[in-house]
Amino acid sequence: MPPSAPSAEMVGREAELLEVRRLFAGVREGVPAALLVEGEAGIGKSRLVREFAVEIAPTADVHTGWCLDLGASRTPYGPLTGILRSIVARMGVDRVRESVGVGAEALGMLLPELVDAPTDRERTSPERLRDAIASLIEAAAERAPQVLVVEDLHWADESTLAILSFLLRALTRGRVLLLITCRSDDVRRGDAVSRFIGEATRARLLERLTLARLDEDAVRELAEQIIGQPLSETALDRMQVRAEGVPFFIEEIAGCANGPLPDGLRDLLLARFDRLGGDAQHVVQVVSGAERPLTHPLVTRLVDLPEQRLDEAIREATRSGILVVVDDDYRFRHALLREAVHDDLLPGERARLHRAYAETLEAQCAGADSGDAAALAYHWQLAQDDRKALIAAADAMRHAKAQYAFASAARFGELVLELWPQVPDAADAARIERLDLLLVLGSILRNAGDGERALAVANVALAEVDPETVDPRLHARLLRNKALYLVNLGRLGAIPLLQQALAIAEEHVGDETFRAELLNQLASRRMIAGDREEAIRLADEAERGAAGASSTDQLSIAANVRGGSLAHLGRVEEGVREYERARELATGPNAEMRYRVNYSDLLTLLGRYREAVEVAEEGLRRARELRVERTSGSIMAQNMVVPLLELGEIERVEEMLSRDFVQGTLRVFRMYMSMTRVRVLAWRGRSAEAAEMLRAWLPAFEETGVSERQIWYDRVMMTVAVAESAGDLRGALDAILEMLKDEQPALLHQRRLLLEAGAIIAELRADGADIAAASDAVRGAWLAQPAQLQHDAWSIILDALLDPRAETVDEAMRRADGDDVPVTFRVILRLERARLRVGEGDRAAASTVLAEAATLAEALGNAQLQTAVARFATDAGLRSPAESPAGTDTLTARERQVLELIAEGLSNRQIGERLFISVKTVSVHVSAVLRKLGVSTRTEAALLQRNPTFSAGRQPAVVP
Numbered sequence: 021m022p023p024s025a026p027s028a029e030m031v032g033r034e035a036e037l038l039e040v041r042r043l044f045a046g047v048r049e050g051v052p053a054a055l056l057v058e059g060e061a062g063i064g065k066s067r068l069v070r071e072f073a074v075e076i077a078p079t080a081d082v083h084t085g086w087c088l089d090l091g092a093s094r095t096p097y098g099p100l101t102g103i104l105r106s107i108v109a110r111m112g113v114d115r116v117r118e119s120v121g122v123g124a125e126a127l128g129m130l131l132p133e134l135v136d137a138p139t140d141r142e143r144t145s146p147e148r149l150r151d152a153i154a155s156l157i158e159a160a161a162e163r164a165p166q167v168l169v170v171e172d173l174h175w176a177d178e179s180t181l182a183i184l185s186f187l188l189r190a191l192t193r194g195r196v197l198l199l200i201t202c203r204s205d206d207v208r209r210g211d212a213v214s215r216f217i218g219e220a221t222r223a224r225l226l227e228r229l230t231l232a233r234l235d236e237d238a239v240r241e242l243a244e245q246i247i248g249q250p251l252s253e254t255a256l257d258r259m260q261v262r263a264e265g266v267p268f269f270i271e272e273i274a275g276c277a278n279g280p281l282p283d284g285l286r287d288l289l290l291a292r293f294d295r296l297g298g299d300a301q302h303v304v305q306v307v308s309g310a311e312r313p314l315t316h317p318l319v320t321r322l323v324d325l326p327e328q329r330l331d332e333a334i335r336e337a338t339r340s341g342i343l344v345v346v347d348d349d350y351r352f353r354h355a356l357l358r359e360a361v362h363d364d365l366l367p368g369e370r371a372r373l374h375r376a377y378a379e380t381l382e383a384q385c386a387g388a389d390s391g392d393a394a395a396l397a398y399h400w401q402l403a404q405d406d407r408k409a410l411i412a413a414a415d416a417m418r419h420a421k422a423q424y425a426f427a428s429a430a431r432f433g434e435l436v437l438e439l440w441p442q443v444p445d446a447a448d449a450a451r452i453e454r455l456d457l458l459l460v461l462g463s464i465l466r467n468a469g470d471g472e473r474a475l476a477v478a479n480v481a482l483a484e485v486d487p488e489t490v491d492p493r494l495h496a497r498l499l500r501n502k503a504l505y506l507v508n509l510g511r512l513g514a515i516p517l518l519q520q521a522l523a524i525a526e527e528h529v530g531d532e533t534f535r536a537e538l539l540n541q542l543a544s545r546r547m548i549a550g551d552r553e554e555a556i557r558l559a560d561e562a563e564r565g566a567a568g569a570s571s572t573d574q575l576s577i578a579a580n581v582r583g584g585s586l587a588h589l590g591r592v593e594e595g596v597r598e599y600e601r602a603r604e605l606a607t608g609p610n611a612e613m614r615y616r617v618n619y620s621d622l623l624t625l626l627g628r629y630r631e632a633v634e635v636a637e638e639g640l641r642r643a644r645e646l647r648v649e650r651t652s653g654s655i656m657a658q659n660m661v662v663p664l665l666e667l668g669e670i671e672r673v674e675e676m677l678s679r680d681f682v683q684g685t686l687r688v689f690r691m692y693m694s695m696t697r698v699r700v701l702a703w704r705g706r707s708a709e710a711a712e713m714l715r716a717w718l719p720a721f722e723e724t725g726v727s728e729r730q731i732w733y734d735r736v737m738m739t740v741a742v743a744e745s746a747g748d749l750r751g752a753l754d755a756i757l758e759m760l761k762d763e764q765p766a767l768l769h770q771r772r773l774l775l776e777a778g779a780i781i782a783e784l785r786a787d788g789a790d791i792a793a794a795s796d797a798v799r800g801a802w803l804a805q806p807a808q809l810q811h812d813a814w815s816i817i818l819d820a821l822l823d824p825r826a827e828t829v830d831e832a833m834r835r836a837d838g839d840d841v842p843v844t845f846r847v848i849l850r851l852e853r854a855r856l857r858v859g860e861g862d863r864a865a866a867s868t869v870l871a872e873a874a875t876l877a878e879a880l881g882n883a884q885l886q887t888a889v890a891r892f893a894t895d896a897g898l899r900s901p902a903e904s905p906a907g908t909d910t911l912t913a914r915e916r917q918v919l920e921l922i923a924e925g926l927s928n929r930q931i932g933e934r935l936f937i938s939v940k941t942v943s944v945h946v947s948a949v950l951r952k953l954g955v956s957t958r959t960e961a962a963l964l965q966r967n968p969t970f971s972a973g974r975q976p977a978v979v980p
Contacts, residue, residue, distance in 0.1 A: 040057075054220075493531070629666050
């Protein structure tokens with residue numbers, strides 16, 4: 021008998037193995053990596069990974085998890101539970117608890133051994149679970165390199181894909197290599213696996229290694245290993261024609277060396293099976309019904325043979341190379357063999373086999389909250405028992421939802437709906453009424469990120485509602501949820517639905533806390549729509565209704581809404597006080613994070629940029645404490661991007677944008693971030709890319725802008741940025757003037773655009789354009805603001821740009837050098853002062869101030885400002901700004917920050933965490949600092965930084 025495949029040496033994969041080794045070398049240095057090993061069935065993906073795993077086992081921890089072939093009934097977090105349990109086994113429970121802190125409770129949802137009692141779902145969240153998984157992996161990577169192997173991605177459930185997508189973005193440091201195998205011919209275009217691979221590849225988060233078929237020399241070498249003798253040319257040709265270089269088929273053909281070669285692929289796969297005795301065939305057929313390795317007791321129960329005959333049958337099946345023993349469990353040597361044997365069963369045989377599996381699983385899981393509900397749904401479906409399948413699918417939905425595996429829960433919920441008409445007592449069997457099921461399913465779909473399907477389910481539910489018989493609270497919740505789904509999709513119609521839900525609650529429900537929640541949601545929509553007075557009235561009413569509630573979170577939300585509305589009415593001081601109340605009243609993390617997001621946004625609109633960043637950074641600190649740094653904290657990080665951009669910290673902004681904080685989140689959040697991306701592209705002078713992104717997002721902004729004023733203003737901001745970047749200043753100004761014609765209430769967002777209009781007008785005036793009417797319109801809009809919003813630094817700057825005089829421009833320059841003014845105006849005002857100096861005939865002074873403007877523009881990396889300064893220098897015949905003396909290169913703003921942190925004694929990793937940049941980027945900056953300072957060590961650089969003569973001799977042109 022020829023040796024089975026695992027005993028043969030791997031051939032023809034030297035180059036591929038070298039590629040995996042290359043990635044692992046970087047991982048050992050602390051640079052995480054992810055590799056997708058893909059190819060057709062039987063090409064040797066798992067074999068390559070196994071060979072590598074054996075090779076590095078002495079120096080790294082290898083953890084493997086399998087995605088299971090359960091058809092549509094895929095187990096939530098299929099391969100991840102096994103990987104995490106393996107990590108815990110290596111580290112020990114006590115160390116894991118210490119490493120992940122409060123995240124241990126979240127991990128307990130997947131690994132009950134970590135907690136003393138079942139995890140209370142109310143005390144954790146999807147964010148905590150995801151962060152806890154990442155924290156556990158990072159902690160493990162501190163003790164040894166971690167190689168995480170995910171086998172058979174083509175069978176992955178959506179929840180696994182979501183976690184993998186999250187980990188690819190979240191694990192930016194540490195010795196972690198993620199190896200994924202995927203059967204490419206089983207990935208359908210447009211399905212979840214295909215989208216995951218495409219998105220991860222485009223974002224450069226995942227490298228791909230495609231295994232090709234073996235060449236003739238490798239085919240000969242492999243076949244001769246298996247056969248044990250040289251291969252004739254005739255036999256080699258026959259092997260090439262039939263196996264076509266696929267290693268698994270070569271092995272199967274070599275196994276038939278002593279007999280006739282089967283005609284077709286199916287017959288080839290079954291050739292070994294056909295040579296088995298009756299008992300062994302029966303064992304193999306039973307094992308083919310399993311989606312996972314089987315224990316000996318389970319095989320004994322399912323096969324029902326005397327012990328001695330069973331042992332002989334299993335021994336024959338393993339010697340034939342069909343079954344293998346791994347960790348005392350039985351499994352097929354290759355999935356293709358299992359599929360061939362299973363597909364060869366007659367329909368009746370298949371149904372009986374899966375009924376036996378289902379009954380066995382039910383007996384094992386009796387009285388337990390087990391994740392095998394997914395497997396039960398799979399087996400009962402194949403057993404053609406609709407009622408049992410519906411029961412299992414409903415249980416699987418609940419189980420997946422409890423683990424925050426929303427995509428998997430949605431799949432099971434939709435299966436329940438599909439089976440519902442076939443089961444007469446469906447409500448009793450599923451233990452849920454149909455409308456309640458639709459309510460739950462809509463919420464699950466929304467949490468899974470599928471807003472369109474959530475809305476469709478809500479519409480189905482509301483179409484089935486009979487107002488005379490339905491539970492009023494359920495009716496109100498369905499209306500509220502539909503409103504929420506519309507908001508998430510950026511569509512109209514939320515306010516009437518919330519009003520209808522509120523009317524039902526007030527007339528029929530009699531729950532003041534529920535009523536307060538609806539009032540707050542309605543108030544929030546009113547505020548976002550610009551109806552500030554009505555928002556305040558509704559928030560006041562919500563606060564009165566929630567006064568007696570056990571939690572003060574609704575009181576916090578009411579104060580939050582009131583604070584924003586008051587500020588947009590110009591009553592800024594009152595609004596700030598309300599935000600302080602919102603902070604004090606927030607008891608839960610959602611209310612607290614809502615306060616920090618909204619208050620930091622208000623501070624940005626008021627130009628209080630440093631404060632905005634501080635509030636958001638404190639929010640990130642809290643997010644770390646709550647173990648939601650990479651999820652809810654990501655939205656907070658998004659709120660830092662705009663003030664950082666206004667402060668000119670463009671590199672930090674680009675780093676944060678590159679981490680894709682809002683991947684997989686709601687469409688509205690992606691819209692907010694896209695506006696910033698457009699502005700950054702325009703800032704860098706990449707006008708064509710900025711224009712392309714604007715075109716892609718414009719329809720969504722126009723649709724959502726009808727009901728959300730912030731999105732409406734963001735559309736104007738993007739349009740202005742793209743036009744300025746392309747040199748179309750008149751088009752940019754026209755967009756702002758068109759904004760002023762709008763009859764809707766003006767919000768604080770208008771202020772930044774009016775200030776930008778002043779800069780555009782100054783540039784057009786310098787080109788000789790007639791800007792009198794535009795100046796009057798902008799000045800009139802500014803003076804129409806409430807008194808609290810006037811007579812500040814922005815007012816002085818705008819006045820200087822609309823009516824430039826030496827004394828007003830000088831005062832505006834002093835104001836612009838503070839942190840409460842967009843940093844670009846430091847350049848804009850100096851350019852305007854240089855123009856005035858030229859007009860006065862003082863060309864030397866004009867050159868000096870223009871040199872300052874050029875240095876600032878270069879440090880900011882703002883292409884448009886650099887062009888404007890250079891153009892004026894050329895047109896006015898002024899000398900170019902003096903270059904730095906040889907050997908005294910000036911540090912950039914970011915390099916100055918890095919130097920200061922080096923002087924504090926921080927490592928590259930700590931610097932990266934402080935500045936939100938990668939360790940690799942920090943290393944580049946550190947090297948640049950050492951080179952420019954002419955020193956060879958971090959200690960020398962730190963001494964220079966602390967030396968008072970350093971700032972005098974090497975002070976950079978711009979202090980951030």
